[in-house]
Each structure stands twice: as structure tokens, then as C-alpha cells.
Amino acid sequence: MEQELLIGNESHVNYGTEHLLSLSVAQDALAPYSLSSGGPSTLPLELMDRPTEDEGEDTGNHGNEGLPPPADQLPQGEHNDSIPLQMDWSSLSISEHVAREALVQYTANKCCYRIAPAKHMVVQSLTPLNTFRYRLQTFTETRETFLISELYDGGFVDSSDVAPAPAPWAMLVDAPPLFTDCEMHIPVPHTYSVQDCPNCQGHGKNRCHSCNGSGKRRCTACSGTGWQDTSNQSCLFCSGSGKRRCSNCHGYGWWQCIRCYGKGLLLYHSELTITWKNNIAEYVVEKNSGFPIYHLQEAAGKEIFSDENQVVYPIVNFPEPTIDRGSESCIAQHQMQLASNSHILRQKQTIELIPLTKVEYEWRGKVYSFYVFGNENKVYAEDYPAKCCCSVM
Numbered sequence: 001m002e003q004e005l006l007i008g009n010e011s012h013v014n015y016g017t018e019h020l021l022s023l024s025v026a027q028d029a030l031a032p033y034s035l036s037s038g039g040p041s042t043l044p045l046e047l048m049d050r051p052t053e054d055e056g057e058d059t060g061n062h063g064n065e066g067l068p069p070p071a072d073q074l075p076q077g078e079h080n081d082s083i084p085l086q087m088d089w090s091s092l093s094i095s096e097h098v099a100r101e102a103l104v105q106y107t108a109n110k111c112c113y114r115i116a117p118a119k120h121m122v123v124q125s126l127t128p129l130n131t132f133r134y135r136l137q138t139f140t141e142t143r144e145t146f147l148i149s150e151l152y153d154g155g156f157v158d159s160s161d162v163a164p165a166p167a168p169w170a171m172l173v174d175a176p177p178l179f180t181d182c183e184m185h186i187p188v189p190h191t192y193s194v195q196d197c198p199n200c201q202g203h204g205k206n207r208c209h210s211c212n213g214s215g216k217r218r219c220t221a222c223s224g225t226g227w228q229d230t231s232n233q234s235c236l237f238c239s240g241s242g243k244r245r246c247s248n249c250h251g252y253g254w255w256q257c258i259r260c261y262g263k264g265l266l267l268y269h270s271e272l273t274i275t276w277k278n279n280i281a282e283y284v285v286e287k288n289s290g291f292p293i294y295h296l297q298e299a300a301g302k303e304i305f306s307d308e309n310q311v312v313y314p315i316v317n318f319p320e321p322t323i324d325r326g327s328e329s330c331i332a333q334h335q336m337q338l339a340s341n342s343h344i345l346r347q348k349q350t351i352e353l354i355p356l357t358k359v360e361y362e363w364r365g366k367v368y369s370f371y372v373f374g375n376e377n378k379v380y381a382e383d384y385p386a387k388c389c390c391s392v393m
């Protein structure tokens with residue numbers, strides 16, 4: 001039985017048949033904007049307390065998350081339905097010469113592999129195990145707003161009295177090239193307002209905690225008595241008062257507010273954060289050949305099918321049937337993960353043929369094997385016969 005490996009966006013997930021998403025789920029994926037039919041978001045830009053970054057305070061995520069994306073009005077383009085016909089993919093194999101050259105190169109680059117077996121081995125068989133990689137790229141845009149505060153020095157305030165503030169999805173921006181990660185921060189016009197500084201409640205200053213606002217603290221030299229211990233004279237440090245000037249606030253009893261610099265007011269506005277992300281899900285067909293399939297992540301293949309559109313549909317009738325299910329699953333996975341809180345701008349799906357050949361050879365009376373894979377003719381040779389001790393570590 002074949003096994004499938006789904007390489008998700010953030011983690012690698014193995015799934016068996018029981019975890020495959022049903023066809024009905026995948027078909028639901030064909031209506032991606034059902035969640036976004038409400039049009040551009042009109043969520044209020046809630047005013048939330050957020051310190052300015054230069055104060056070094058927490059600037060974590062205080063935004064309104066998951067703004068619903070707008071209904072999409074872009075027309076759908078033509079889909080590529082031209083699934084390649086069954087070719088002689090399964091029998092394509094590298095030549096013995098190429099296999100030997102790949103192994104020689106591989107051992108030459110490894111300090112602890114001796115080159116002799118690679119040069120003088122007797123190749124017994126070359127078994128093609130070529131496989132397929134399905135890759136789905138989903139390019140999304142997410143919009144969130146955050147409340148930003150800054151010092152206010154007077155002057156014009158672009159408030160909602162000037163004009164209504166635009167909804168997040170109504171703001172026009174230049175998007176980056178397709179399938180490119182990018183982030184942009186834009187102040188939202190007409191969201192500015194002047195409010196009391198929350199750190200000092202608008203007073204511009206805060207009471208000194210060391211002296212509780214009095215500006216004086218008990219004299220430590222005389223413990224507040226005002227008299228010297230050893231003589232009947234008044235304390236030299238506090239002149240007999242028993243109190244000294246508070247060193248923390250220099251006797252003022254209060255501190256100027258560090259957030260508003262004593263103004264008592266801050267200028268607030270909404271900032272729109274737009275995130276474009278290229279999400280990738282992959283599916284590789286494994287044929288239980290003994291070759292660790294994760295090595296294929298670093299190998300290039302030959303692209304045999306490509307389809308790009310606003311949304312793509314699951315592959316059907318690919319000669320290797322698990323590709324159909326893998327594509328269905330990847331599309332459904334992205335739909336579930338991404339459609340509810342971001343706007344899917346574009347999708348692209350590709351199928352690559354990844355060359356993989358198992359080479360069996362004899363060296364000094366014993367049989368060994370190695371694998372040559374990818375367009376680059378990379379090598380995996382776990383049981384290579386001439387490794388020195390350091391390779392055991």
C-alpha cells in the first residue's frame with residue numbers, strides 16, 4: 001500500500017486514508033468566498049490603549065484580528081485542464097554512467113567516504129522509482145488595524161469630524177508581486193483623536209512612590225529622631241528635622257509622566273497592517289522504496305503541469321491517482337486555514353516529476369545500494385561501504 005506525505009505550511013503531516021478529507025469537503029472548497037459575501041468590512045476601528053514603540057513597552061497584538069475579507073469581484077480566468085497523459089514516467093532511469101558520476105561526486109564531497117567503491121563498484125541494477133510532487137501556493141492578503149499613540153504637540157487633528165474613516169478593505173494600496181511575502185503599515189486617515197494620557201490620567205505627572213508625594217523622606221542617619229545618638233546635639237544630616245529631601249524626586253514629590261512628557265494628552269490613530277503571504281502545501285507520492293521521502297524537499301523536479309488562477313480546482317484523473325487526493329486535500333486545507341481570516345488573491349498548483357533511481361551494486365563480494373534523486377542528481381547512500389569512523393557519529 002502506498003503512503004502519502006503531506007508537507008504542510010508549517011509542519012509536516014503524515015496522513016493515511018482515514019485522514020484524507022472527503023470529497024464533499026474538497027467540493028466545498030470550490031466556493032471560497034461564501035464566507036466573505038458581506039462586502040468590505042465596516043468593523044469599527046476600536047480605540048485600544050497601545051503605548052508608542054519608543055517607550056519600550058509592550059506593543060503586542062492589540063488589533064482587531066481576522067477582519068473579514070471583501071467579496072471578490074475579479075473575474076475567473078481560464079483553468080488549465082490539460083492534465084498530462086500517462087507517459088513512460090515509471091521507466092525513465094538514469095544511465096549507469098550518470099549514477100556512478102553522481103556517487104563519485106558525492107563521496108568526493110564527504111571527508112569520511114573513500115572514493116574507491118564509487119569508482120570501481122560493479123553496478124547490478126538501476127531501478128527507476130520516479131515520483132510526483134504536488135505543490136499548492138495560495139497567495140493571501142490579511143488586514144488588521146491597531147491603535148497607535150504618539151505625543152501631541154497641538155495642531156490639526158484629522159478626526160472623523162473631517163470625513164468618515166475608510167474601512168480597512170476600502171483602502172487602496174499597491175500590492176507586491178504575486179506569491180511574494182510582504183508587510184505594509186499605513187495610518188488610516190480620519191481616525192485621529194486627542195485623549196487623556198492613560199499613564200497619568202491627563203495630569204501630566206505622577207506622584208513619587210518613594211516619598212508618597214511629600215518630597216521628603218525619613219532621615220536614615222538619626223532614624224527620624226532629629227538627634228545624634230552619641231551626643232545631645234541635633235542631627236547634622238537633617239538639621240534636626242528628622243526628614244531629608246527625597247532623592248528619588250529631588251524633593252518635588254512627583255514625576256513628569258514619561259509617556260506624554262507632561263502634556264497629559266496623547267494623539268491616537270488607527271494603523272492598518274497589511275500582510276501578503278505565500279502559503280505553501282505540498283504532497284509527495286511515496287512508493288515504499290526505502291528512500292526517506294523528506295530528502296526530496298531539497299531536490300528539484302521537472303514541472304509537468306502548472307495551473308494558476310484566482311482559485312484552483314482539485315486535480316482529477318491524473319495518471320497517478322493519489323495526486324488527485326493530495327491536491328484535493330491541500331486545497332481543502334488551505335481553504336480551511338486561510339479563507340476565514342484572509343483574502344485569497346491567487347492560487348497556483350504544480351505537479352513535478354522527481355527523478356529517483358535505486359542503484360544496486362557489488363563491492364568486494366557484498367551488495368549495496370544508493371539512490372540518485374532530483375534534477376541535480378543528488379545522492380542518498382546510507383550503507384556506503386567505505387566510511388571512516390567519524391561518519392558513525
Ligand SMILES: [Zn+2]
Nearest residue numbers: 197200257260
Ligand atoms: Zn501622561
Ligand SMILES: [Zn+2]
Nearest residue numbers: 219222235238
Ligand atoms: Zn537626621
Ligand SMILES: [Zn+2]
Nearest residue numbers: 208211246249
Ligand atoms: Zn519623592
